[in-house]
Amino acid sequence: MGGSIVAxxxxxxxxxxxxxxxxxxxxxxxxxxxxxxxxGDIRANMILTAALxxxxxxxxxxxxxxxx
Amino acid sequence: xxxxxxxxxxxxxxxxxxxxSQAVDHQHDSPxxxxxxxxxxxxxxxxxxxxxxxxxxxxxxxxxxxxQPHAASxxxxxxxxxxxxxxxxxxxxxxxxxxxxxxxxxxILYASGxxxxxxxxxxxxxxxxxxxxxxxxxDRYVLNEGKVMRIIEPTFPMGKVEIDGFATQETEVxxxxxxxxxxxxxxxxxxxxxxxxxxxxxxxxxxxxxYDLSISKNxxxxxxxxxxxxLVFISMARHYKRAPGTAPKGAQKLFEPIILFLQDEVAKPFxxxxxxxxxxxxxxxxxxxxxxxxxxxxxxxxAANVTGNLAVTMVLAIxxxxxxxxxxxxxxxxxxxxxxxxxxxxxxxxxxxxEILGVIIKPVTLMLRLFANITAGHMVIxxxxxxxxxxxxxxxxxxxxxxxxxxxxLLTLFMMAIxxxxxxxxxxxxxxxxxxxxxxxxxxxxxxxEEASH
Numbered sequence: 001m002g003g004s005i006v007a008x009x010x011x012x013x014x015x016x017x018x019x020x021x022x023x024x025x026x027x028x029x030x031x032x033x034x035x036x037x038x039x040g041d042i043r044a045n046m047i048l049t050a051a052l053x054x055x056x057x058x059x060x061x062x063x064x065x066x067x068x
Numbered sequence: 069x070x071x072x073x074x075x076x077x078x079x080x081x082x083x084x085x086x087x088x089s090q091a092v093d094h095q096h097d098s099p100x101x102x103x104x105x106x107x108x109x110x111x112x113x114x115x116x117x118x119x120x121x122x123x124x125x126x127x128x129x130x131x132x133x134x135x136q137p138h139a140a141s142x143x144x145x146x147x148x149x150x151x152x153x154x155x156x157x158x159x160x161x162x163x164x165x166x167x168x169x170x171x172x173x174x175x176i177l178y179a180s181g182x183x184x185x186x187x188x189x190x191x192x193x194x195x196x197x198x199x200x201x202x203x204x205x206x207d208r209y210v211l212n213e214g215k216v217m218r219i220i221e222p223t224f225p226m227g228k229v230e231i232d233g234f235a236t237q238e239t240e241v242x243x244x245x246x247x248x249x250x251x252x253x254x255x256x257x258x259x260x261x262x263x264x265x266x267x268x269x270x271x272x273x274x275x276x277x278x279y280d281l282s283i284s285k286n287x288x289x290x291x292x293x294x295x296x297x298x299l300v301f302i303s304m305a306r307h308y309k310r311a312p313g314t315a316p317k318g319a320q321k322l323f324e325p326i327i328l329f330l331q332d333e334v335a336k337p338f339x340x341x342x343x344x345x346x347x348x349x350x351x352x353x354x355x356x357x358x359x360x361x362x363x364x365x366x367x368x369x370x371a372a373n374v375t376g377n378l379a380v381t382m383v384l385a386i387x388x389x390x391x392x393x394x395x396x397x398x399x400x401x402x403x404x405x406x407x408x409x410x411x412x413x414x415x416x417x418x419x420x421x422x423e424i425l426g427v428i429i430k431p432v433t434l435m436l437r438l439f440a441n442i443t444a445g446h447m448v449i450x451x452x453x454x455x456x457x458x459x460x461x462x463x464x465x466x467x468x469x470x471x472x473x474x475x476x477x478l479l480t481l482f483m484m485a486i487x488x489x490x491x492x493x494x495x496x497x498x499x500x501x502x503x504x505x506x507x508x509x510x511x512x513x514x515x516x517x518e519e520a521s522h
Contacts, residue, residue, distance in 0.1 A: 044333065048500065051493045055437035062440045065151075065447075 010064045017057030021050050148457040154450040156199070158373045158443055160265065161214035161285045162189050163200045167368050170200035173288055175216060177209055179278035182226075185209065189216070189282075191228070205229045209278075210251050214285075215263040217249060218278045224258065266379040286380065289372030293359040301355075330354060334500050338507035346506055349391060353384065354499040361442060361491035365484065375494075376442035378435070385435035388502050393427070396509040430505055434498060441494050445487040452479045 028046035032039050163170040172190030179185075185207045192202025192211035202211030207226050208219045212234050232252035237259075239246050250257040264280035283291070300319050307320065316324050335343035335350055360374040374380055402408065404423040407415055455476045460469025 047493060048497060051441075051490075051497045052437075055433075055441060055497075058440035058444045059433075059436045062436075062443060 006064045006067055010061050013057045013060035013064070017053055020053035020057075024049050024053065148454060148461075150451050150454045150458065153454055154447045156213060157371070157450045158376055158446045159215070160373075160377060161200070162211060162216045162280075162282055163194060163214045164285050164288055164370055165200060165214065166370055168196055170194045170196055170214060173285065174283045175209070176281040176283070177207075177216065177218075177278055178281060179208075179218065182207065201234055203230060205231050205251070205253070210234075210260065212249055212251070212260065212263075216280055216282065217251075217260040217263050218276070219251060219253075219258050220261055220277075221258045224253070229253070266382075285370060285372050286374045286377055289363055289370065289374050290360065290380075293363050293374075294356075297355055297359050326354075327351060330499060334496075334503050338500075338503040339510070340507070340512075342510060346391075346503070350499050350503055353388075353502060354495050357384070357438065357498055358491060358495035361495060362488075364442065364446070365487055365491065367484075371446065373442065373446050375438055376446055378439050381435040381439045384438070384498070385431035388434060388505065389428075389431040391502075392430075392505045392509045395506060397511075399511070400509045430501075434501060438494055438498055441490055445483070445490055449480055449483050449487070452476050452483060455479075 024046055028042050031042050035042075162173055162175055164173055165171070172188045172194065175185070175187055175189050177185045187206060189202075189211060191204065191206055193204045194200050194202060194211065200211065200214035204210075205219060205224070206228050208221075208224050209216050210219060210231060211217075232255070235250045235252060235257055237248045237250055237257070239248060249260040249262070251260055252258075261276045261278065262274055264276045264278055265274060300323070304318075304320050304323060307317070330350060331343065331347060335347055339346055357375055360372075360380075363369075364372050364374060364376070404427060405420055407419050407423070410419060453476055456469050456473045459472035460466060
């Protein structure tokens, strides 16, 4: 039973990170379309922010795994 | 071009299938082994949940040493335990395992009342067929699945003593299952102390009654990577000194752009003019993390999970914490302890506690982010490979195992490609956040800018 609740928690963490990374990617593409000359800066910042968001989700998933 | 890719994939899938077929063959054998051992060793099967895989009957040594089946090392009645396998593969060990072989490493162990013990883990008589468990107890220490544990029983003889094997006992405490490792000695199961780790026992072990200061697998990998990096960087530095201003050669061609990128994109924007003071720290952190991330991803080379070890990332984070707070200027501390322009009550009850928490949380998130990313990568790869055993039901249905292995190999390849990216990104993120924390702590006070931002 504890395992299934943890699975829901892991799913929620994944949903949150998915929304976050999706928004980052979408906005970055919009920005690149508007200013193609700034592609280098935008790409670096996009990857960085995505890594930060993903880090939060991974922390949640690891903690869920350990609690299970 | 496409043809070349297809050939590449075909080779990879064939290799995967061969590995699986060997594993499945072995799996087929293990139930019969288990049967045998059960009959022979019925005498000391007290624990009910016996690790048959660890019983040392004579023919256990003749088991083929290729493609270790992970399921067999746990117990042969239950299905493949993906979680236990994943945890075993990401935890630190006292042997260095390359493929099926367990190479001995020096053990430095200390327990109060017994003093320091220093010996090679080959003295345990490592059994390659069973995940590196030892045949002997030395000064009450035993090697259980590559990890040094200690026999609690104070009457157990010191020195080299032959033991029969290991077992696990399952108990329930407050509705949670707890496993106690046991060692069988002369037909009597004796409880073991868990292995000694500094990460608070997340992957088994914890702060126990003895101290394991050994050159473990992680320490060995760390020393190896530090040695390699020192060789490369010292020879590079020598070339820069000897012939300044000349075109880069050899390893310089690879590292110069990375160092310049870190200097121009990370250090200068965050640290301003003081960047040169912190460049050594930032570069050391970046290349240490990157080197260990990449080293941990080489398959069949132990896959030492160093940056996915909480103790290692904790030390890195503490380093950053010390550097940030030692370099914090008056404004940094003023903004933490007594933010100007805000009512005193708000400061005492809300702002200052939150800011002090923030000082601690910053390095904690650094520590957890690196740890979680690398650990998750290693775990996911192990579980993808474990899919073969889950589908194959530990050797019962080899057909399903062959089918799953195709998907598993492709998924693992995909995951390893992602992990390669993550290795660079995490090293970069750690360095960048370190630079930004140091930058925030050492920032000069601009009054106009500050009014606008608060």
